[in-house]
Amino acid sequence: xxxxxxxxxxxxxxxxxxxxxxxxxxxxxxxxxxxxxxxxxxxxxxxxxxxxxxxxxxxxxxxxxxxxxxxxxxxxxxxxxxxxxxxxxxxxxxxxxxxxxxxxxxxxxxxxxxxxxxxxxxxxxxxxxxxxxxxxxxxxxxxxxxxxxxxxxxxxxxxxxxxxxxxxxxxxxxxxxxxxxxxxxxxxxxxxxxxxxxxxxxxxxxxxxxxxxxxxxxxxxxxxxxxxxxxxxxxxxxxxxxxxxxxxxxxxxxxxxxxxxxxxxxxxxxxxxxxxxxxxxxxxxxxxxxxxxxxxxxxxxxxxxxxxxxxxxxxxxxxxxxxxxxxxxxxxxxxxxxxxxxxxxxxxxxxxxxxxxxxxxxxxxxxxxxxxxxxxxxxxxxxxxxxxxxxxxxxx
Numbered sequence: 001x002x003x004x005x006x007x008x009x010x011x012x013x014x015x016x017x018x019x020x021x022x023x024x025x026x027x028x029x030x031x032x033x034x035x036x037x038x039x040x041x042x043x044x045x046x047x048x049x050x051x052x053x054x055x056x057x058x059x060x061x062x063x064x065x066x067x068x069x070x071x072x073x074x075x076x077x078x079x080x081x082x083x084x085x086x087x088x089x090x091x092x093x094x095x096x097x098x099x100x101x102x103x104x105x106x107x108x109x110x111x112x113x114x115x116x117x118x119x120x121x122x123x124x125x126x127x128x129x130x131x132x133x134x135x136x137x138x139x140x141x142x143x144x145x146x147x148x149x150x151x152x153x154x155x156x157x158x159x160x161x162x163x164x165x166x167x168x169x170x171x172x173x174x175x176x177x178x179x180x181x182x183x184x185x186x187x188x189x190x191x192x193x194x195x196x197x198x199x200x201x202x203x204x205x206x207x208x209x210x211x212x213x214x215x216x217x218x219x220x221x222x223x224x225x226x227x228x229x230x231x232x233x234x235x236x237x238x239x240x241x242x243x244x245x246x247x248x249x250x251x252x253x254x255x256x257x258x259x260x261x262x263x264x265x266x267x268x269x270x271x272x273x274x275x276x277x278x279x280x281x282x283x284x285x286x287x288x289x290x291x292x293x294x295x296x297x298x299x300x301x302x303x304x305x306x307x308x309x310x311x312x313x314x315x316x317x318x319x320x321x322x323x324x325x326x327x328x329x330x331x332x333x334x335x336x337x338x339x340x341x342x343x344x345x346x347x348x349x350x351x352x353x354x355x356x357x358x359x360x361x362x363x364x365x366x367x368x369x370x371x372x373x374x375x376x377x378x379x380x381x382x383x384x385x386x387x388x389x390x391x392x393x394x395x396x
Contacts, residue, residue: 004178005032005080007112009105010050011089012040014155015121015164019086020045022167023053026174034080035059038105040089062104077112082177085109087121087164090132096144097135115177117145117243119170124160147173151238165240166360168381169221173243176225183227184392190228191266191317192220193273193306195235198251201298202284209274212358213237215323216272218384220245223270225385226392231263235273253279253303260306261313268319268391271307271343279303311342319394321345321387324367327352334367344368347387366390 006026010019019041026033033054037047047058059076077083085092085105092105096116101107109116118139126132127149140146148165165173194216199207213234220232221242230245233256241247248263250256253275260269278300288295307322320343324334327350334348346367351357363377366387375386 004030004082005034006174006178007034007036007076007080007083007108007114008054009036009038009083009085009092009108010041010045011038011085011087011092011105011121012043013087013089013121013164014044015087016041016044018164018167018170020049020053022084022086022170023050025167025171027053027055029171029175031174031178032056032080034076036076036105036108038092038103040091059104062107074111077108078114080114082174083109083112083114083116084119084170084174085116086119086170088118089120090122090126090129090135093118093120093132093135093139097138097142115143115145117147117170117173117177119147119164119173120149120162121164122149122162123154123156124158124162127162128160145173145177145243147243148240150240161238166381168379169218169242172218172221172225172381172385176221176242176244179225179227183225185223185388185395186227188228188267188395189265190220190223190230190391191233191260191263191269191310192216192223192230193233193256193260193271193275194220195237195239196274197235197253197256197276197303199253199276199279199303200251200283201280202286202288204287207276207279208236209276210357211235211274211325213239213273214358214360215362215380215383216270217242218381219270219272219387222381222384222388223268223391226388228268231266233259233263233273252276253306257304257306257309260310264310264313264315264317266317267395268321269310269317270321270323270387270391271310272323272347273306274325275306276303305341307343308341319344319391321347321391324348325351325357330365331367331372334365334372338367338369 051058095106101110150163151161195213196211224244281299322343338346349364366373
């Protein structure tokens with residue numbers, strides 16, 4: 001990545017502060033960053049901080065005589081490998097969709113002949129507005145790639161989709177786009193499962209679990225960043241699809257198994273999803289009404305074992321990786337699961353640690369026939385990158 005260059009356009013919004021961390025991650029990876037700071041963006045981050053992290057001059061004015069003499073905006077727009085807009089505000093998206101060019105950022109987007117990646121960030125009402133939806137459709141039709149937005153609490157006090165994706169997620173999307181054609185997993189097919197499953201009790205109620213899907217989605221993105229063709233079979237989550245990943249949505253364990261089998265053959269399968277072990281034997285077709293007392297006991301039956309099924313399939317991937325979420329005796333349970341399932345690796349984590357299940361950090365142990373390797377607690381995106389690198393080593 002030492003010769004790769006990114007033009008980073010920082011729009012105006014509270015999420016602009018995340019552009020500083022994104023710049024740091026890119027420079028750490030050896031990617032050169034040329035920043036454009038919009039007038040609105042400068043209300044949230046300073047040219048000094050952005051320029052110091054990028055180790056480059058920050059461009060801001062379309063009609064700057066000095067900047068145009070040193071590097072005109074046309075050359076600036078074409079001197080990089082990728083243009084990234086983070087945060088991509090509703091205004092910037094509207095300008096790009098409409099072909100407007102009344103400042104340096106919009107003019108650069110109109111003049112570039114390079115791929116463009118946008119990380120939207122705006123109020124939930126703005127994101128859901130019909131105009132923004134039209135602009136999003138137009139930009140996608142024009143070939144613009146998107147990462148996010150995420151769903152969550154916003155600075156304005158509202159909750160919903162519109163939060164800018166976190167810097168590590170945007171970083172993975174950038175690396176996926178920069179790495180196309182020169183990646184260790186190019187030509188390999190990967191299958192990843194993520195999130196919870198939901199087993200119906202009646203049309204309203206279900207059996208499910210606390211899995212957020214974050215770790216599985218991060219792994220899917222990390223494998224795509226290394227060039228793999230990734231199919232992500234996902235239970236119900238509110239997460240955005242990582243760049244370069246094809247998502248198949250399912251609910252129940254049986255649906256997940258069918259989707260996984262349909263995705264074969266694959267070179268590697270990583271089963272991260274927290275699949276329900278049991279389901280109601282007979283789901284009611286009508287809502288069970290509250291009566292005078294407790295309902296009849298719900299009879300449970302065992303769900304199919306997706307990890308074991310993939311490990312024994314005639315089209316078995318060359319590498320099958322399972323996950324083990326445990327609350328005690330982590331290593332013993334992981335080693336037993338490795339033997340019982342017939343997979344190659346087990347990634348075990350202690351979900352009794354606060355903030356692990358549903359959170360953003362994880363501490364795992366990689367268990368294989370050759371032994372157990374403990375990894376320190378780190379961001380789930382970093383766990384994903386490290387695991388993806390290990391997987392790539394198996395195909396080297």
